[in-house]
Amino acid sequence: MAGGFRVLPLLILCSLFQGILGEEHQPNRPTERISGSAGDVLEDDPVGRLKVFVYELPSKYNKKILQKDPRCLNHMFAAEIYMHRFLLSSAVRTSNPEEADWFYTPVYTTCDLTPNGLPLPFKSPRMMRSAIELISTTWPYWNRTEGADHFFITPHDFGACFHYQEEKAIERGILHLLKRATLVQTFGQRNHVCLKDGSIVIPPYAPPQKMQAHLIPPDTPRSIFVYFRGLFYDVGNDPEGGYYARGARASVWENFKNNPLFDISTEHPTTYYEDMQRAVFCLCPLGWAPWSPRLVEAVVFGCIPVVIADDIVLPFADAIPWEEIGVFVAEEDVPKLDTILTSIPIEVILRKQRLLANPSMKQAMLFPQPAQSRDAFHQILNGLARKLPHEESVYLKSGQKILNWTAGPKGDLKPW
Amino acid sequence: MKQSLHHQNQASRRAGGVSAAGEVALRSPSALFWIVLHAVCCLVSLALGFRFSRVVFFLFFSSSSTSLFTSAPLLHTVTTTTTTNITTTTTTTTTTTRTLAFSFPPPPLPPAAENRTRSRVVVGRQGIRIRPWPHPDPAETMRAHSIIERVQREQRLPYGAAKTPRPLIVVTPTYVRTFQALHLTGLIHSLLLVPYPLTWIVVEAAAPAAEPLSGETTALLARSGLRYLHIPFPEPMPDCWPDRRLTEARMRLRALRMIREKRMDGVVVFADDSNVHSTELFEEAQKVNWIGAVSVGILADTEQPSSPIKAEKTNSPVPTQGPACNSSGDFIGWRTFNSLTSPEQIEWAGFLLNSRLVWREAKGKPEWARDLDAASKEGDEMENPLALLKDTSPVEPLGNCGKKVLLWWLRAEAGTGSKFPPGWIIEPPRGARQDD
Numbered sequence: 001m002a003g004g005f006r007v008l009p010l011l012i013l014c015s016l017f018q019g020i021l022g023e024e025h026q027p028n029r030p031t032e033r034i035s036g037s038a039g040d041v042l043e044d045d046p047v048g049r050l051k052v053f054v055y056e057l058p059s060k061y062n063k064k065i066l067q068k069d070p071r072c073l074n075h076m077f078a079a080e081i082y083m084h085r086f087l088l089s090s091a092v093r094t095s096n097p098e099e100a101d102w103f104y105t106p107v108y109t110t111c112d113l114t115p116n117g118l119p120l121p122f123k124s125p126r127m128m129r130s131a132i133e134l135i136s137t138t139w140p141y142w143n144r145t146e147g148a149d150h151f152f153i154t155p156h157d158f159g160a161c162f163h164y165q166e167e168k169a170i171e172r173g174i175l176h177l178l179k180r181a182t183l184v185q186t187f188g189q190r191n192h193v194c195l196k197d198g199s200i201v202i203p204p205y206a207p208p209q210k211m212q213a214h215l216i217p218p219d220t221p222r223s224i225f226v227y228f229r230g231l232f233y234d235v236g237n238d239p240e241g242g243y244y245a246r247g248a249r250a251s252v253w254e255n256f257k258n259n260p261l262f263d264i265s266t267e268h269p270t271t272y273y274e275d276m277q278r279a280v281f282c283l284c285p286l287g288w289a290p291w292s293p294r295l296v297e298a299v300v301f302g303c304i305p306v307v308i309a310d311d312i313v314l315p316f317a318d319a320i321p322w323e324e325i326g327v328f329v330a331e332e333d334v335p336k337l338d339t340i341l342t343s344i345p346i347e348v349i350l351r352k353q354r355l356l357a358n359p360s361m362k363q364a365m366l367f368p369q370p371a372q373s374r375d376a377f378h379q380i381l382n383g384l385a386r387k388l389p390h391e392e393s394v395y396l397k398s399g400q401k402i403l404n405w406t407a408g409p410k411g412d413l414k415p416w
Numbered sequence: 417m418k419q420s421l422h423h424q425n426q427a428s429r430r431a432g433g434v435s436a437a438g439e440v441a442l443r444s445p446s447a448l449f450w451i452v453l454h455a456v457c458c459l460v461s462l463a464l465g466f467r468f469s470r471v472v473f474f475l476f477f478s479s480s481s482t483s484l485f486t487s488a489p490l491l492h493t494v495t496t497t498t499t500t501n502i503t504t505t506t507t508t509t510t511t512t513t514r515t516l517a518f519s520f521p522p523p524p525l526p527p528a529a530e531n532r533t534r535s536r537v538v539v540g541r542q543g544i545r546i547r548p549w550p551h552p553d554p555a556e557t558m559r560a561h562s563i564i565e566r567v568q569r570e571q572r573l574p575y576g577a578a579k580t581p582r583p584l585i586v587v588t589p590t591y592v593r594t595f596q597a598l599h600l601t602g603l604i605h606s607l608l609l610v611p612y613p614l615t616w617i618v619v620e621a622a623a624p625a626a627e628p629l630s631g632e633t634t635a636l637l638a639r640s641g642l643r644y645l646h647i648p649f650p651e652p653m654p655d656c657w658p659d660r661r662l663t664e665a666r667m668r669l670r671a672l673r674m675i676r677e678k679r680m681d682g683v684v685v686f687a688d689d690s691n692v693h694s695t696e697l698f699e700e701a702q703k704v705n706w707i708g709a710v711s712v713g714i715l716a717d718t719e720q721p722s723s724p725i726k727a728e729k730t731n732s733p734v735p736t737q738g739p740a741c742n743s744s745g746d747f748i749g750w751r752t753f754n755s756l757t758s759p760e761q762i763e764w765a766g767f768l769l770n771s772r773l774v775w776r777e778a779k780g781k782p783e784w785a786r787d788l789d790a791a792s793k794e795g796d797e798m799e800n801p802l803a804l805l806k807d808t809s810p811v812e813p814l815g816n817c818g819k820k821v822l823l824w825w826l827r828a829e830a831g832t833g834s835k836f837p838p839g840w841i842i843e844p845p846r847g848a849r850q851d852d
Contacts (some may be wrong), residue, residue, distance in 0.1 A: 071552045136788070189537065198425050219575050221568040224561050246537075247544040254549040261560050280567055335547035342559040346566050 004316055008230050029295045032354040033070035042360045042374060046090045050138045050388055054087050055135050061127070070396035072111040076293050077119060078205040079186070079339065079376075080108055080153040086377045101184075102384050103141055103150040103184050107131040110156045121162040126154070126410070126416040127174050128160075132177050145401050148250055148394035151384060154178075155204065157289040159185035161194040174408040180394070182387065183344040184380055186291050188313025192274070193315060200383040203315040203376060208368045214273035225261040226341065227279035227303065228252070229272055230294075233262075245286050251334040252285060259338060276301040280349070281327070285309065296365045299325075304340065304349065308334060314377050316364060318386070319334040325355050330363040426545060498632060500807040581611040582702055583682035585771055589667035590689045591621035591653040592632045596831040599689040599842055600633075604640040607687075610698045615682070616644040617674060619667040621653040635839060655832055662797070664688070668764060669788075669798050676774045676788060685768040690826050691765055700814040701768050706782060707801065708768040708812040711738025714753065736821055739813035751818065755812040759808065760799040765825055766800040768814065774804070784810055785822045839848055 062084065066072055072081060078360040086105040087093055094100050110126040136142035142150065154160040160178050161169035170193045174183070179196075187194055188201035216397075232253035234244040241250040256262040264283070269275065276282055282298040286309035295314065300307040307314070314322045322328075329340055355361060363374045371377045396402070406413065523759035527654060586607060590596060607614060620633045637644050650668050654660055668686060675684065683701040687693055714735045740751040750759055774788045783804045791803040802808060815822045837843065 022735065170539065192537075219571060221571055223568070225562060225564060240541075241544050242541045247542040250544040254544060254546045258550070259552040261552065261557060279563060300621075331542075332545065335545050335550070338552065338556055338560075342556040342563065346563055349563060349567065351568055353570070 012048075013038045022062055023184065024107075029398065031357040031359070032351065041386075042316075044385075045354075045373065045380050046378055049385040050092055050101045050381065051094040052087055052090075052092050052098055052102045052104055052381075053097040053141075054084075054096055054104050054106065055139070057131060057134065061131055065084050065108050065111045069111060069113050070374035071113055071117055072108065072274060074207060075117060075119075076206070077110040077155040077186075077222055078156045079202060079367060082205065082369065082378065083184075083377060084108075085369075086371045089361050090371070090377075090381075092381060097139065097141055100141075101149065101388055101390070105131055105135055105150065106150055109162070115158040118164075119156065121164060123416060124156070124162045125172075125412040126414055128162075129177060129412060130173055130416040137266075143391075144396065145180070145394045146396060146401070149390050151182040151200075152178060155184075155186045155202070155271065157187065158194040159187040159199070160181060160196075165203070166288070167355060171334065172409065175403070175412070179403060180311065182384070184383075186315075187289060188315075188317070188382075189290050189309075190311040190313060192311070193365070198387065200380060201313050201315050201317060202380060203296045203365045204291060204293045204365055206293045206300070206365075207367045211273060211300050211366075216274050216277050218342065220278060222278055222280050223293075224263045224275065224279035225276055226246050226256075226281045226337075228262075228264040228285075229267060229275075231266055234288075244288065246305055246331055246333045248285050248334055249287070251331075252308075252337065255335050257340065259355055261338065266267065271300065276303050279303045281306050283308065286312070288330075297324075297366045299356060300362050302351050302353065304356065306337075310335075316383065319379065319382065320332060320361070320364065325352055325361070327352075332389075430714060432536060444621045475561070478668050499665055500823065501640065521743075528657065533699055541743045541836050556704075563700065581612040581613065584610065584698060585680055585682045585684045586614060586616045586670055587619070587671040587684060588662045588687050588689050589619045589621070589649075589671075590633060591622060592630055593653075594834045594836040595752055595828065596689065597636060599834075600636050602692065603687060603689050604636070604642065606693050606695075608640075609695055612698065613682075614642075614643065614644050614704070615680065617647060618644055619647045619649050619670045621667065622651060624652045624712040625793055630838060644675065654790055657827075663797055665764070665800075671790055672774045675771050676776060679775055682771050684771050684774075686764040686767060688765055688825070689825075690828060691823055692826065694813070694818070700822060702810075703814060704768045704770055705812055706770045706773055706785070707805065708814045709739040709762075709818070709819045710748075710766055710768065710813075710822045711736050711820065712763055714763075714768040715824050715826045738815075738818040738821070739811060741813050741817040745813075745822045747813045749808075759802055762800055762802070763825055764800050767824060769801055769804075772852065782810065 024215060027352060056296050061107045062081075066081060074077060074092050084090050084104075087104055087106075097103070109120075110119045112120045112123055125140035132142065132147070144169040150405035152160070154162075157164045158169035159167065160174045160183050161172050162175065163172055172377050174195050174196055183196055183199040184202055185195075185199055186202055187198070189195055222390055225384070230249070231244075232249045233239070233241050238244040241247060244250070249383060252264065256264060263275070263279070276297060280303065282294065282301075284292060284294040284298060284305045284307050286292075290312045295307070297303075306329060307322075307333060308329050310331050314326075325342070327344065329337060333340065359373050362370065364376060364379050530846060572744050588603065590600065607616060618633065618637060623629050629785070634646065637646055649665060649670055651666070653663055672684070674680075683704050685698070685701055697710065698707070702780050714737055716735075735753050737750070737752045739747055750762060772781060773785050775781070776787070786804050786806060788804070792798045798804075802811075805811070
């Protein structure tokens with residue numbers, strides 16, 4: 001009897017001991033929970049919160065294109081293809097369009113590749129237009145809202161502006177027919193023509209298995225201070241410099257090529273992924289476009305990303321507190337980069353590393369096949385779910401038309 | 417990713433301009449003029465990087481300037497020029513300002529961003545910013561290395577390195593005698609090797625009656641370089657062994673009371689001055705939760721009648737005292753070399769205590785712990801730290817479950833009445849013969 005009463009306090013004491021002792025015996029690295037601006041939204045489960053209807057388009061819009069060039073599965077724009085495959089077998093998919101909240105059009109606009117593997121955007125506007133014409137005539141749902149409850153994946157350099165050169169992209173602007181739709185794109189820059197309000201910014205595709213295969217033991221000490229591999233000058237297109245990356249990459253090279261803390265070069269080492277895991281900071285400067293797969297690689301390998309791209313909008317910015325995870329340096333402050341990085345307080349650096357170590361952070365940046373919970377596919381669905389319910393005003397009254405089907409450059413109106 | 421594509425487009429545009437030039441035929445002075453004009457246009461195209469239409473130029477040249485100027489459909493931005501009497505050179509200069517989105521090395525205005533007044537990011541060519549002294553600053557390099565070192569330390573944490581080393585409190589009873597310098601020197605050297613923060617509490621027994629106070633101990637401690645507390649004890653050390661044992665216990669109790677008074681934090685190690693300790697003992701001390709026991713090698717010749725340890729004649733070759741475990745590593749009892757030893761007679765040296773056990777009030781103090789005052793019978797007697805426990809089950813066996821002997825217990829002293837030069841400094845002889 002007395003022994004029985006004794007047991008309960010002993011149990012409490014034992015759990016106290018566990019708490020005291022537990023720290024020393026824990027094999028895991030300490031991580032911190034990521035509280036996004038909307039509160040731990042990385043862990044939300046979209047299943048049950050929305051329904052997506054996938055249009056059945058003829059295979060010339062998707063499968064045949066992929067068959068012509070299977071390289072599309074591995075380049076950084078492959079998100080559009082994997083998202084289609086994910087949605088086809090996902091629990092949020094519905095075959096009843098009447099109950100769908102969102103409509104998805106599987107058209108692979110970024111799969112027309114040059115022999116070198118670069119996507120040509122010249123036919124993409126026509127392809128998109130042709131797909132929209134098809135869905136608006138075959139199903140009534142496009143005309144019901146003129147696309148306001150439809151979403152499209154446009155992972156190209158400047159999103160739905162469909163051009164690789166920034167000036168041309170700005171000139172074109174977002175394709176007029178997509179004016180009311182939600183765009184899921186990798187490009188994000190504040191106050192830019194090619195980023196529409198309400199777009200969902202996603203990370204570019206980085207092959208998860210390849211990164212997984214190059215993991216090194218986590219107790220390998222991080223001995224590189226700043227790491228970067230890539231071009232500083234694009235000699236083919238901008239030999240003088242100053243145009244490519246708005247001169248930021250050239251500035252990094254000129255200021256820090258002699259600095260032993262900066263391990264930067266244009267080489268393509270085979271140990272690129274391993275080196276990132278041995279570095280404290282990884283530079284992610286803009287190139288021709290502000291986004292790059294380096295951000296994904298830095299997050300996966302636990303290297304603090306140093307983002308040098310003015311006004312950039314990073315993936316899932318409403319769910320991930322990037323300010324607390326990465327370091328942002330203005331392009332004009334690049335000459336002072338070493339001062340900036342060495343004057344960050346050590347507790348801040350350790351905290352950023354703990355946030356990066358959080359597995360849900362890494363998961364949210366990846367597109368694994370088959371899809372796993374909390375990965376980028378699910379974060380896209382979470383983003384779409386957060387936009388629900390649609391306002392009543394998006395449903396057009398009969399006969400009301402907002403889109404002008406003849407707007408845009410003449411070349412876009414040709415059939416595809 | 418844009419390399420070859422951009423290049424191709426550029427090349428095709430330039431080629432277009434150049435090929436048109438070859439079609440002009442040399443027929444007349446006006447044709448010559450056109451050739452020259454055309455050559456200039458080609459040069460301009462090369463400089464600008466886009467094809468500069470001759471038709472536009474022709475229109476511009478053949479009619480009044482301003483009216484046509486404003487109506488030209490190919491122009492996006494309109495520059496105000498009113499010059500009509502034109503030479504080829506001035507026309508070229510005016511037309512170059514008609515570019516749409518091109519900006520030049522001097523700081524550009526935001527041409528394409530007219531409609532987006534809030535954006536501060538400019539499209540187009542920017543300067544490459546290089547600071548005047550693009551070399552590393554040594555202070556920053558040092559800071560970066562300290563950052564790297566701190567990051568690596570943090571990385572090692574989950575892999576066994578002790579998070580924060582716990583401080584040690586070493587309790588030593590001592591008294592002035594011939595062998596004191598020998599024993600204390602050895603102990604001081606052992607403590608100097610300990611890599612953890614250490615406080616040494618030295619309890620010194622009083623000098624025997626009719627003898628002056630000497631500063632031997634004080635001198636030894638002051639030279640040690642350790643952090644110590646030198647506590648005087650009112651009683652002198654008796655001559656016979658059993659009484660010495662009791663006095664030593666009382667001296668250690670005095671130290672424990674000091675720990676309690678000052679609420680000193682850490683692991684208490686009972687290091688007698690004549691014992692010899694291995695460095696692993698202090699490593700094991702870091703693992704103590706509340707009370708730990710280690711194996712002690714007892715180096716006493718039990719056959720001698722004046723031996724400090726009484727033992728029956730036994731053939732046991734293992735002169736140790738220590739905890740014993742069962743196969744699953746739990747403490748089951750004591751393993752001693754002679755059956756005469758009861759748990760109360762286990763030497764103090766084999767115990768390691770968490771100092772919070774002797775505090776009056778301590779967070780998390782376990783239920784089986786007795787208060788120090790209650791444990792010391794009549795206020796001043798405690799056989800060994802086991803008196804602090806209500807039962808022996810919470811004793812933690814350390815040193816590979818008592819299999820490893822971490823210290824040796826020894827009582828080697830000179831005979832009573834032996835003398836030594838004060839401070840071990842030999843006075844110069846006053847005559848040929850040295851006094852005793």
